[in-house]
Amino acid sequence: MDARRSSRAVIDPKIRMVGFFAPPAPIPFEFSPSGNSLSPVMIPPPLHSSENLELHSQSQPSVTSTSRDETIAVSRGQNSCSEEIFPAPMSLSPSPVASTLPRCGGIPMCNLTTVSVVNADSFAIDEREKPIKGGGSAVEVKDEAVNSKQKKDKSSKAERRALQEAKDAAKAATKAEGNTASRTATSANVKSAKAAKPPHKDVNTSAVASEKKGGDRSSEKDRKKDVPHPRMQYDDKSRVEKAKRRAVVNQTESRNRVELFRHLPQYEHGSQLPDLEAKFFQLGPVHPSVYKVGLQYLSGDISGGNARCIAMLQAFQDAIKDYTVPRGKTLVRDLTAKISSYVSFLIECRPLSVSMGNAIRFLKSRISQLPRTQSESESKTSLQSDIERFIYEKIILADKMIVELAVTKIRDGDVLLTYGSSSAVEMILLHAHKLGKQFRVVVVDSRPSHRGKILLRRLVEEGLSCTYTHINAVSYIMHEVTRVFLGASSVLSNGTVYSGVGTACVAMVAHAFHVPVIVCCEAFKFHERVQLDSICSNELGDPDVVSKVSGRQDVNHLDAWSNTENLQLLNLVYDATPSDYVSMIVTDYGMIPPTSVPVVVREYNREHVWT
Amino acid sequence: MEGEGPSMENPKISAYYQTRLAHFGVVSTEWLAQAQSATKPIPSSSTDTSTDKDANFSVIDEFNRWRNHPDLAEAVAAIRALAAVISSSKASTMMQLEIELKNASDTLKAWDTTSISLTAASDLFMRYVTRTSALEFEDFNSAKARLIERADKFGEISYKARKVIGMLSQDFIFDGCTILVHGFSRVVFEVLKLAAHNKKHFRVFCTEGRPDRTGLRLSNELAKLDVPVKLVIDSAVAYTMDDVDMVFVGADGVVESGGIINMMGTYQIALVAKSMNKPVYVAAESYKFARHYPLDQKDLAPALRPVDFGVPIPSKVEVECSARDYTPPQYLTLLFTDLGVLTPSVVSDELIQLYL
Numbered sequence: 001m002d003a004r005r006s007s008r009a010v011i012d013p014k015i016r017m018v019g020f021f022a023p024p025a026p027i028p029f030e031f032s033p034s035g036n037s038l039s040p041v042m043i044p045p046p047l048h049s050s051e052n053l054e055l056h057s058q059s060q061p062s063v064t065s066t067s068r069d070e071t072i073a074v075s076r077g078q079n080s081c082s083e084e085i086f087p088a089p090m091s092l093s094p095s096p097v098a099s100t101l102p103r104c105g106g107i108p109m110c111n112l113t114t115v116s117v118v119n120a121d122s123f124a125i126d127e128r129e130k131p132i133k134g135g136g137s138a139v140e141v142k143d144e145a146v147n148s149k150q151k152k153d154k155s156s157k158a159e160r161r162a163l164q165e166a167k168d169a170a171k172a173a174t175k176a177e178g179n180t181a182s183r184t185a186t187s188a189n190v191k192s193a194k195a196a197k198p199p200h201k202d203v204n205t206s207a208v209a210s211e212k213k214g215g216d217r218s219s220e221k222d223r224k225k226d227v228p229h230p231r232m233q234y235d236d237k238s239r240v241e242k243a244k245r246r247a248v249v250n251q252t253e254s255r256n257r258v259e260l261f262r263h264l265p266q267y268e269h270g271s272q273l274p275d276l277e278a279k280f281f282q283l284g285p286v287h288p289s290v291y292k293v294g295l296q297y298l299s300g301d302i303s304g305g306n307a308r309c310i311a312m313l314q315a316f317q318d319a320i321k322d323y324t325v326p327r328g329k330t331l332v333r334d335l336t337a338k339i340s341s342y343v344s345f346l347i348e349c350r351p352l353s354v355s356m357g358n359a360i361r362f363l364k365s366r367i368s369q370l371p372r373t374q375s376e377s378e379s380k381t382s383l384q385s386d387i388e389r390f391i392y393e394k395i396i397l398a399d400k401m402i403v404e405l406a407v408t409k410i411r412d413g414d415v416l417l418t419y420g421s422s423s424a425v426e427m428i429l430l431h432a433h434k435l436g437k438q439f440r441v442v443v444v445d446s447r448p449s450h451r452g453k454i455l456l457r458r459l460v461e462e463g464l465s466c467t468y469t470h471i472n473a474v475s476y477i478m479h480e481v482t483r484v485f486l487g488a489s490s491v492l493s494n495g496t497v498y499s500g501v502g503t504a505c506v507a508m509v510a511h512a513f514h515v516p517v518i519v520c521c522e523a524f525k526f527h528e529r530v531q532l533d534s535i536c537s538n539e540l541g542d543p544d545v546v547s548k549v550s551g552r553q554d555v556n557h558l559d560a561w562s563n564t565e566n567l568q569l570l571n572l573v574y575d576a577t578p579s580d581y582v583s584m585i586v587t588d589y590g591m592i593p594p595t596s597v598p599v600v601v602r603e604y605n606r607e608h609v610w611t
Numbered sequence: 612m613e614g615e616g617p618s619m620e621n622p623k624i625s626a627y628y629q630t631r632l633a634h635f636g637v638v639s640t641e642w643l644a645q646a647q648s649a650t651k652p653i654p655s656s657s658t659d660t661s662t663d664k665d666a667n668f669s670v671i672d673e674f675n676r677w678r679n680h681p682d683l684a685e686a687v688a689a690i691r692a693l694a695a696v697i698s699s700s701k702a703s704t705m706m707q708l709e710i711e712l713k714n715a716s717d718t719l720k721a722w723d724t725t726s727i728s729l730t731a732a733s734d735l736f737m738r739y740v741t742r743t744s745a746l747e748f749e750d751f752n753s754a755k756a757r758l759i760e761r762a763d764k765f766g767e768i769s770y771k772a773r774k775v776i777g778m779l780s781q782d783f784i785f786d787g788c789t790i791l792v793h794g795f796s797r798v799v800f801e802v803l804k805l806a807a808h809n810k811k812h813f814r815v816f817c818t819e820g821r822p823d824r825t826g827l828r829l830s831n832e833l834a835k836l837d838v839p840v841k842l843v844i845d846s847a848v849a850y851t852m853d854d855v856d857m858v859f860v861g862a863d864g865v866v867e868s869g870g871i872i873n874m875m876g877t878y879q880i881a882l883v884a885k886s887m888n889k890p891v892y893v894a895a896e897s898y899k900f901a902r903h904y905p906l907d908q909k910d911l912a913p914a915l916r917p918v919d920f921g922v923p924i925p926s927k928v929e930v931e932c933s934a935r936d937y938t939p940p941q942y943l944t945l946l947f948t949d950l951g952v953l954t955p956s957v958v959s960d961e962l963i964q965l966y967l
Contacts, residue, residue: 409906483906516906583906584868589963591904593868593940595956599963 235262258568264540265351289318290342294349303451305355305489305525306395306423312346312356316363317387320380331379336367351539354490354498355525362390398522398588403427406485406520406586407435414439414482417515419471419506420446420499421455422487424520429485433464440464442481446471446502448545448571471502474509484510486577488521493601494530495579495594497521501572504534507581516583519594523587528601534575543569625914627726627863628823628934630678630685670696670715671722684797686732686898687769689719693736694762697755705754709741725914727864727872731901732769738965739765772896772949773798777805780894780947784811788856791816791848791884794874795825796861798894800832802947803859807836814839816855818876821845822918825874845876849883858884862895865948866903867962869940869955871895872911875933881942890944897948900962905937 234240257266286294293315296302302311319342325331343360346352352360366386370379402424410416410432416439418425429441441464445452456468469477484506490498497503497519507517531537546569547558561567579594589600673695677688696715702708716733723729740761776798784790784806790813792799806813815833817840820826830840843851858880862871871877871893884891905911915932924930940955950961 409910411909518906584904590902590966591867592963593904593956593959595869596959596963599960603963 233263234265258540258570260535261538261540261570261572263536264538266540285341286345287315287319287322287342289315290345294346297346297350304421304423305353305487306399306522308353309355309359310391310395313359313363313387313391316342317384320383320387323380325376330372331376332367332370332372336364339363339367354527355522358524358527359390363387394524395522398524399424399427401588402520402522402586403431405591406518407432407437409483409518409584409591410437410439412438415442415480416440417442417444417474417477417481417484417506417510418455419444419452419484419486419503420449421451422485422520424522425485425487426455426458428520429459429464430462433462440467442467442469442477444469444471444474444477444502444506448541448548449500451500471505474506478509478513478515481510481513481515484515484517486517486519488519488525489574490525490527491519491521491585491594491597492531492576493526493528493598494532495582495585495597496531497577497579497582497585497594498531498574499577501534501575504575504577504581507577511581517581518584518586519577519582520586523589523600523604526587526597526601526604528598531576532578534572538575539573541571541573543571546571625725625916625934626723627685627729628914628916670718674719674722682797683770684728684773684896685726686728686896687766689729689732690736690762690766690769690898692719693733693740694759694766697740697762698759700755703751705751708755708758712737712741725912727866727901727903728899731864732898734902735898735900735965736762736765768949769896769898772898773801775949776894776896776947777801779952780892781806781809781811783857783892783945783947784813785856786812789814789816789854791818791843791851791855791858791880792829793818793826793858793860793877793880794820795829796894798896798947799859799861800829802894803833803838804836807833807838814841816841816843816851818848818880819844820874820876822916848876848880852883852887852889855884855889858889858891860891860893862893862899863935864899864901864903865893865895865946865958866901866905866937867959868904869943869946869958870905871938871943871946872903872905872935873938875936878908878936878938878942881938885942891942892945892947893943894947897950897961900948900958900965902962902966908937911935911937 293302293311296311297308302308316339319338320335323335323338325334339360343352346356363383363386366383370382374382406424406428410428414437416429418429418441432439441459443452443456443459443466445456445468447470452468456466459466467477486497486499486503486507488497488499488503492498497507499519510517529537543561547561549555558569561569582594585592585594585597587600589603592600670692674688674692677683677691678685680688683691693712693715696712697708700708700711702711716737719733720730740758780802784802790803792803792815803813803815815830815838817826817830817833819842820829821844826842830842833840841851860871860873860877860880862873864872866872881891903911914934916934918930918932920930940958943955946953946955946958953961
């Protein structure tokens with residue numbers, strides 16, 4: 001890990017370090033001042049019982065976890081002050097990671113309050129492990145030592161403050177009528193706190209209390225924009241708190257959260273759906289159609305980029321139809337706020353896909369472009385027809401175009417491989433079959449979603465000759481494949497294809513076998529963002545489905561996994577395929593190389609659809 | 612048979628490569644006689660064309676007339692011919708004229724489907740000429756005049772493209788360098804000629820360019836300019852690559868991925884050059900940019916030509932007759948075009964902007 005870190009510093013553009021290396025944070029840093037100073041306080045609640053307490057001195061009571069936890073904590077401290085996301089191993093094995101020093105630019109060190117206790121200690125550990133490193137890093141080590149010293153100075157001050165805040169928290173706790181987060185946070189801590197010493201508990205409760213305070217303060221400002229940022233950092237507690245207070249869906253954070261993915265929402269699954277269904281009649285602000293779609297997202301009834309986008313747009317259409325402007329308000333402002341509240345509800349049900357984000361952007365720009373003089377009913381009908389047009393032009397027609405283009409790449413005797421279930425790929429295969437082309441399809445599938453089965457059934461019903469296999473066998477089956485067709489959730493402007501997890505694996509194997517990889521993606525799913533790995537932005541699925549094997553009662557080794565504190569299950573939903581492994585992207589604008597994605601994004605914007 | 616594309620009566624043989632053979636093949640050997648007996652004689656000026664449905668004007672006639680200039684690329688000939696279609700048209704409305712033009716360009720494209728530059732140039736011409744915003748507002752005659760003006764301008768640009776490329780690429784040829792060229796490309800020859808005129812000292816390795824041996828022709832031309840030339844058989848490319856500083860090739864077509872379609876053997880030269888870290892430069896006019904996206908070698912419409920091995924081939928033995936191959940963009944360093952010096956990935960950007 002160390003070696004890789006230093007090689008990262010010497011930028012070598014030829015080596016593509018995918019997966020393990022996070023880029024300089026692509027997320028614009030927009031913490032509120034209070035959030036900034038408070039976020040480092042949010043030490044991840046120690047998940048592990050303390051075994052290596054002897055490593056730590058008495059003055060640092062809050063450190064009760066293994067070294068991995070600390071390094072992550074450091075990285076998060078870093079995150080908030082140096083905008084550098086920490087590279088950490090994807091595997092869950094507890095490997096100690098040497099951290100670079102937090103290069104605080106303009107932000108003063110004192111922003112690190114209580115976390116400095118942890119930081120100082122972990123730096124010490126890091127230094128202990130460092131000597132393996134070459135001479136080049138010597139300076140770094142020294143710097144770290146200086147830093148840790150600085151932080152130690154601060155720590156006493158921080159502790160005092162923590163004590164003060166703990167008192168406040170005690171008062172607040174009696175009053176609080178049950179904020180779920182604080183409840184879960186404290187309850188999660190209680191267990192570990194038993195092992196730890198009393199001050200530890202104080203720190204944690206104070207953290208909760210102070211974050212609540214910070215949240216209150218800044219929420220005044222943020223009240224207007226009530227949609228959480230689509231890529232909200234979920235390890236930023238104050239923001240999470242804010243979002244939670246507005247939330248309709250009652251979500252409890254899962255206890256065994258995966259460390260590397262703490263910035264993503266990780267909730268207990270299974271409880272929201274009945275909860276939300278019970279609330280059906282109490283929900284004033286959310287339109288029933290939107291509500292229905294939200295429930296369908298939550299239960300997984302609607303999945304796939306296009307289906308989700310169309311369902312959402314149609315729900316919005318219904319909502320606009322039933323919408324009347326309240327007295328004393330203007331349509332443009334009130335409807336935008338309304339849509340935003342729907343969107344935040346949908347985000348709670350399931351994080352937005354890029355396609356949905358683009359569609360929302362389109363709708364909002366349409367609303368804001370409405371002429372003020374237009375009557376209410378006219379505006380409503382024009383909006384509805386706009387949505388209709390978007391669905392037709394950008395999704396249905398685009399798919400037709402893609403099918404027409406991609407079919408030309410299928411020849412007689414081809415063996416086509418596809419992964420998962422993509423609506424565009426399905427249409428291509430069916431159309432090619434209708435044209436009488438002679439080819440064979442290999443459907444590759446994976447646990448736990450088994451989405452390939454749906455595709456397989458439809459293909460077999462139409463009489464295509466298919467092979468079905470799991471991703472474990474992809475390297476075996478690849479040598480007989482002549483083309484790989486993949487769908488995508490999004491294509492980012494560096495050519496990275498963001499798609500269902502496993503896609504990257506299939507593309508890489510295909511590349512290794514010199515099989516052309518064709519990605520089929522509508523242009524409205526293109527995004528100007530750049531992403532180099534699957535870590536900084538992703539979605540986490542229900543970890544329970546990873547642990548269970550359907551139809552195998554005997555495979556029950558993970559049945560009580562949530563009680564095991566040193567185990568976290570990771571169920572990633574998406575992954576990022578680097579553009580090197582993509583031969584061609586088929587869009588409604590034609591067949592383009594992945595290097596030309598920015599051109600399409602640019603041209604697309606020029607159409608003034610979005611802005 | 613003259614005037615009619617060979618694609619009409621013998622779809623196996625590529626007209627494009629026949630023309631190249633006629634223009635750049637070595638005329639002295641008996642091999643040509645053999646080749647000529649194997650192929651059909653090259654269509655010269657034609658009189659009895661019947662492919663075109665137009666009553667009194669034939670694009671193909673016009674095209675063939677232009678095509679006979681060995682210095683004029685086929686694509687430029689097509690552009691000139693299409694421009695002539697506009698000026699000789701008797702259409703009275705804009706719509707009619709456009710339909711006539713479309714028909715003419717379709718006829719041209721159908722005449723030889725194997726020529727990428729012909730197709731690309733016709734398409735680009737249509738885009739360039741008909742994409743004038745003022746068309747709807749003007750009366751027909753001035754609109755037509757404007758079209759002719761644009762067509763002539765496009766023809767002029769295309770004609771001058773080679774000179775522009777020659778100038779652009781001079782910076783890349785340094786004194787004392789050794790350049791490997793493959794086949795005969797008029798653009799590459801232009802580049803080298805200009806470099807020789809500029810008193811640069813460089814050495815050229817010419818591949819033989821089997822089967823039509825266009826490399827012999829190029830070495831002949833270069834020798835006339837007192838450029839030191841060495842002839843290399845096609846299979847000695849890897850052997851000589853050590854001494855080579857850069858590879859210069861032309862292109863029959865530049866495709867959307869940024870790769871090129873060129874005479875057979877270009878791909879393997881590019882592979883060898885890549886593995887030895889030698890730059891591969893492509894000189895190609897922008898009218899060769901085509902909306903194709905081959906994924907692999909077999910993804911091209913095959914352009915066939917006769918291959919002569921000098922000895923009779925047993926009937927059971929198959930002969931690979933494809934005339935061209937596809938070089939993927941990762942093996943190319945830069946493209947010298949009249950739009951500027953481009954990396955392969957820019958090609959697709961240009962194409963998207965042209966066709967979107």
